[in-house]
Amino acid sequence: MSSINLTLKIWRQQNSDALGRLETYTLDNVNTDMSFLEMLDVLNEKLTKESKDPVAFDHDCREGICGMCGAIVDGVAHGPEKEVTLCQLHMRHFKDGDSIVIEPFRSRAYPIKKDLLIDRSALDRIIQAGGYVSVNTGGTIDGNAIPISSQKAELAMDAAACIGCGACVASCPNGAAMLFTSAKISQLALLPQGQVERKQRALAMVEQMDKEGFGNCTNAKECEAVCPKGISIRNIARLNREYLLAALTEG
Amino acid sequence: MWFVRLLSSSIGKKLIMAATGLLLVLFLITHAAGNATIFMSSDVFQSYADELHSHPLIVLVFSFSLLLIFLCHIVAGLYLFFENRKVSHSRYEVTTRVVKNSFASETMPYTGLIVLLFLFVHIFGFTFSPKDVQISVTVKELLGNFFYALFYIFAFVALTIHLSHGFWSMLQTFGINHPRYNTLISRLTLGIPLFFLLIFGGVALYFMTGLGAHY
Numbered sequence: 001m002s003s004i005n006l007t008l009k010i011w012r013q014q015n016s017d018a019l020g021r022l023e024t025y026t027l028d029n030v031n032t033d034m035s036f037l038e039m040l041d042v043l044n045e046k047l048t049k050e051s052k053d054p055v056a057f058d059h060d061c062r063e064g065i066c067g068m069c070g071a072i073v074d075g076v077a078h079g080p081e082k083e084v085t086l087c088q089l090h091m092r093h094f095k096d097g098d099s100i101v102i103e104p105f106r107s108r109a110y111p112i113k114k115d116l117l118i119d120r121s122a123l124d125r126i127i128q129a130g131g132y133v134s135v136n137t138g139g140t141i142d143g144n145a146i147p148i149s150s151q152k153a154e155l156a157m158d159a160a161a162c163i164g165c166g167a168c169v170a171s172c173p174n175g176a177a178m179l180f181t182s183a184k185i186s187q188l189a190l191l192p193q194g195q196v197e198r199k200q201r202a203l204a205m206v207e208q209m210d211k212e213g214f215g216n217c218t219n220a221k222e223c224e225a226v227c228p229k230g231i232s233i234r235n236i237a238r239l240n241r242e243y244l245l246a247a248l249t250e251g
Numbered sequence: 252m253w254f255v256r257l258l259s260s261s262i263g264k265k266l267i268m269a270a271t272g273l274l275l276v277l278f279l280i281t282h283a284a285g286n287a288t289i290f291m292s293s294d295v296f297q298s299y300a301d302e303l304h305s306h307p308l309i310v311l312v313f314s315f316s317l318l319l320i321f322l323c324h325i326v327a328g329l330y331l332f333f334e335n336r337k338v339s340h341s342r343y344e345v346t347t348r349v350v351k352n353s354f355a356s357e358t359m360p361y362t363g364l365i366v367l368l369f370l371f372v373h374i375f376g377f378t379f380s381p382k383d384v385q386i387s388v389t390v391k392e393l394l395g396n397f398f399y400a401l402f403y404i405f406a407f408v409a410l411t412i413h414l415s416h417g418f419w420s421m422l423q424t425f426g427i428n429h430p431r432y433n434t435l436i437s438r439l440t441l442g443i444p445l446f447f448l449l450i451f452g453g454v455a456l457y458f459m460t461g462l463g464a465h466y
Contacts, residue, residue, distance in 0.1 A: 022344055075347030106342045171349070173357070175338035176261070206260055215338045216261045216331050219420040220356045225349035234428045240262055241426030247257040
């Protein structure tokens, strides 16, 4: 076990209307076995003891599956490690004396609530627009009643791995939500259960995505590079196909 | 209306870029094929040009279709550029791009503008050149000028960079992304722009260096 001393520059903002700024904190003897969020816990304990306002940040499961946590660490969503969420980023990836800049995920569609805490309900509204399969009656169907090829099942599962953390939007140079929306559309479009509402879903979810103020995709691939679940931009290609087909044939 | 909804959506605008981009690439292939005759001799090139212009209607319809395609590509491109600019690049104190080789994708609007500027110079120089001078003479005269040829080569490099993102991006927008074809696509994305650079840049270099003095 070793420990490191850090200088943290953290975005502090009182509420969504207030102006924010970066504040500098020093934190000594950070255990390198700690996760990034545990490091922030230690900082908050220190701030509380000093009667200062602790840093507000999103977190929940702390095992990389819920999609609640996330911040921009030195300009990269979820920090420098590949395919991990912020809670699964460990302090052993930092060196003694490092200066770390921590900022909230930013997008026109993500209002900052406080410090690193953001409102990602725009993503929820995209799901609400059509990211579901309607089952209006009857009991639970046997899981194996509908045959699905293993290849299709795997692709659908890869898309369904999206935890909706919103890092794709935060790191997109244009603030586009294409990777998120494409994953949510793909996971259903690939499966037989999703066929009934397939076209309607593609049209409604893209329309909602545009309405929320997300940007236009320019295929910069940044989303794929920072995605903690390794969602491929192949899903975006699938979304483009789904949307074109639906726009040409639906209604 | 279904097509208004399609074209006003974020994906629809990308589809305009992709579809017009594809047509422009196809035009460049025909243009490159015609220009390649320069390497044979001035007579071959002149007879190609004469043959083409002996059918004025073809040239007229082709030119206006091309103008329309260019306008769609430019207008949709500018619209996307200004819309995306609302998302400031400086929204973070520290910005780190994770993707390597992102130069081409970051500079698409700017390389596009260089190509547009080139287009004005090119059309002014060749399409509206004096009718009494043969085109095979005009090309030698204009490109024999060192700085004129240098500007041409500069513009072709910009075009190559533009296409080295654009070609792949176009296929991605059409929804073509499959592990079986992705290697081929990435090779074409490098090969097709380099092919244009070789032919178009080669013509400029041919006259610039004086190799084509007696062509």
